[in-house]
Amino acid sequence: MRVLIENRLLGGSVRAIPSKSMAHRHFIAAALAEAPSRVVCPGMSEDIKATMDCLEAMGVMFNRKKSEYEVMSETKKWSAGADEALKLPCKESGSTLRFLLPVVAALGIKVEFHEEGRLPQRPLSPLYEELQKHGCRLSPQGVTPLRCQGKLEAGIYEIPGNISSQFITGLLFALPLLKGDSEIRLTSALESARYVDMTLQVLKQYGVVVSCTEEGFQIPGGQSYLAQQSVQIEGDWSNAAFWLTAAAMGKKITVTCLDENSTQGDKKILDILKRMGAKVEQRDWEATVTPERLDGTDIDAGDIPDLVPILAAAAAVSRGKTRIYNAGRLRLKESDRLKSVSQVLNGLGGQVRELEDGLEITGRERLAGGRVDAAGDHRIAMMAAVAAMVCENPVEICGAQAVNKSYPGFFEDYQSLGGKVVMEQI
Numbered sequence: 010m011r012v013l014i015e016n017r018l019l020g021g022s023v024r025a026i027p028s029k030s031m032a033h034r035h036f037i038a039a040a041l042a043e044a045p046s047r048v049v050c051p052g053m054s055e056d057i058k059a060t061m062d063c064l065e066a067m068g069v070m071f072n073r074k075k076s077e078y079e080v081m082s083e084t085k086k087w088s089a090g091a092d093e094a095l096k097l098p099c100k101e102s103g104s105t106l107r108f109l110l111p112v113v114a115a116l117g118i119k120v121e122f123h124e125e126g127r128l129p130q131r132p133l134s135p136l137y138e139e140l141q142k143h144g145c146r147l148s149p150q151g152v153t154p155l156r157c158q159g160k161l162e163a164g165i166y167e168i169p170g171n172i173s174s175q176f177i178t179g180l181l182f183a184l185p186l187l188k189g190d191s192e193i194r195l196t197s198a199l200e201s202a203r204y205v206d207m208t209l210q211v212l213k214q215y216g217v218v219v220s221c222t223e224e225g226f227q228i229p230g231g232q233s234y235l236a237q238q239s240v241q242i243e244g245d246w247s248n249a250a251f252w253l254t255a256a257a258m259g260k261k262i263t264v265t266c267l268d269e270n271s272t273q274g275d276k277k278i279l280d281i282l283k284r285m286g287a288k289v290e291q292r293d294w295e296a297t298v299t300p301e302r303l304d305g306t307d308i309d310a311g312d313i314p315d316l317v318p319i320l321a322a323a324a325a326v327s328r329g330k331t332r333i334y335n336a337g338r339l340r341l342k343e344s345d346r347l348k349s350v351s352q353v354l355n356g357l358g359g360q361v362r363e364l365e366d367g368l369e370i371t372g373r374e375r376l377a378g379g380r381v382d383a384a385g386d387h388r389i390a391m392m393a394a395v396a397a398m399v400c401e402n403p404v405e406i407c408g409a410q411a412v413n414k415s416y417p418g419f420f421e422d423y424q425s426l427g428g429k430v431v432m433e434q435i
C-alpha cells in the first residue's frame with residue numbers, strides 16, 4: 010500500500026491500542042494454565058495474531074466474544090515426541106518466535122516455526138546454542154522453517170543481556186515448566202530491561218515464582234500457571250509514543266487508556282519529550298502533550314529501542330543536535346532501524362548521521378517532504394507519517410501496510426486526529 014499525506018498538524022484525542030508486548034505475554038501465560046482464562050484485548054495486530062495462531066496450532070482454543078477471549082488449553086495433551094511436526098506461523102514477529110521456542114522445547118513438542126520477512130535473519134544465538142546444550146534439537150539458523158524437537162532440561166543457562174531481552178523472556182516462560190530448578194546467568198548487562206520486568210509481572214500474576222539474583226534469575230521447576238478470571242490488556246505506550254511525539258511537534262494531543270504505573274519502559278517517552286521542551290501532563294489514565302519549542306538532547310536508547318524512530322523524527326525538527334546512543338540493537342529489528350531511520354528522514358530533507366551504535370541528528374525548522382520507503386518496518390512507516398506533518402510538501406510512503414504488524418488502525422487514527430491521508434492499494 011502507498012499512502013500520500015498532506016502536511017497538516019494532528020491534534021485532539023485518541024485511545025491507546027492494547028499493548029502488543031503485554032498481549033503476547035498474557036496469551037502465552039493463559040495458554041500454559043491448566044484451566045481457562047479470560048483475556049480482554051480490544052484490538053488486534055499481525056504480531057499478536059501470530060502468537061495466537063501459533064498457540065492455536067499447538068492445540069490452544071480461543072473462544073472469542075467481541076474483544077474477550079476465553080483461552081482454553083489442555084496442556085496435558087501436548088504430546089512429546091509426536092511424529093508430525095506442528096506448523097507454527099510466526100510471520101515476522103520476533104517476540105512470538107523467541108518467546109515460544111523455549112516454551113515448545115520445555116513442553117517437548119516437535120514443531121516447525123514458519124518465519125517471514127526479516128525474521129529468519131534476526132539473531133537467535135546464543136539462545137539457540139543454550140537450548141541445544143540443554144537437550145533441544147534445532148535445524149540450522151537462518152533457514153525457514155526452523156525445526157525444533159527434543160525435551161529441554163533444567164540447568165544453568167548463560168545468556169548475554171545485550172542482544173535481545175526476548176531470549177530471557179522466552180526462558181522465563183519455559184523454565185518453570187521443567188522438573189528441576191534452573192538459573193539464568195546474564196553474562197553482560199541487561200538491555201531492554203523493562204521488557205523483562207513486564208514478563209516478571211505477568212509471571213507473578215499467574216502464580217509463577219522467579220527470584221532475581223545478582224547474576225540473573227533463579228527459577229524453581231515443577232511450577233504451574235494459574236488461570237485468570239479476567240485480564241485486561243493495558244494500553245500500548247510504544248505506539249502511543251507516535252501521537253505523543255506528534256503533539257510535541259505540532260498541536261496538543263491526549264492519548265487515553267494509558268496506565269501511568271505500567272511496567273512498560275516506553276512510558277519514558279513523556280520524560281524525554283519534557284526534557285526536549287514539550288509540556289506533558291499525566292492523570293486519570295491519560296497523557297497529554299502540548300507543543301513548545303523543542304531542543305535536541307542526548308538519548309540513551311538501551312532500554313527504549315522502540316522509541317528511537319519517532320524520537321529521531323522529533324529531533325529532526327528540534328533546535329540543535331540530538332545524539333541517540335546505545336542503539337546498536339536497532340539494526341536487528343524488522344529493518345536495520347539505524348539505516349532506515351536515517352534514509353527516511355534524510356529522504357524527507359532532514360540531517361541525520363548514522364553512527365555504529367546510534368544516530369546524530371541536526372535539527373531544522375521544517376523538512377521538505379517527498380517519497381520514502383517504509384523498509385518493511387511498521388515503526389518506520391509510522392515515523393514517516395508523523396514527520397509528514399512538518400514537511401513543506403506532501404509525503405508519499407511506499408510499503409505503508411507495514412503498520413499492520415503492530416497498529417492496523419494507524420492511518421484511521423491519523424485521520425481522526427485531523428490528518429489528510431490518501432491510501433492506494435498497489
Ligand SMILES: O=C(O)C1=C[C@@H](OP(=O)(O)O)[C@@H](O)[C@H](O)C1
Nearest residue numbers: 030104173174175201204314315
Ligand atoms: O519483549 C518485548 O515485548 C520486546 C522487547 C524488545 O526487543 P529486544 O529485547 O530485542 O530489544 C522490543 O524491541 C520489542 O519490540 C518488544
Ligand SMILES: C=C(OP(=O)(O)O)C(=O)O
Nearest residue numbers: 101102103104105315342
Ligand atoms: C521489534 C519489534 O517487535 P518484534 O521483535 O516482536 O518483532 C517491534 O515491535 O518494534
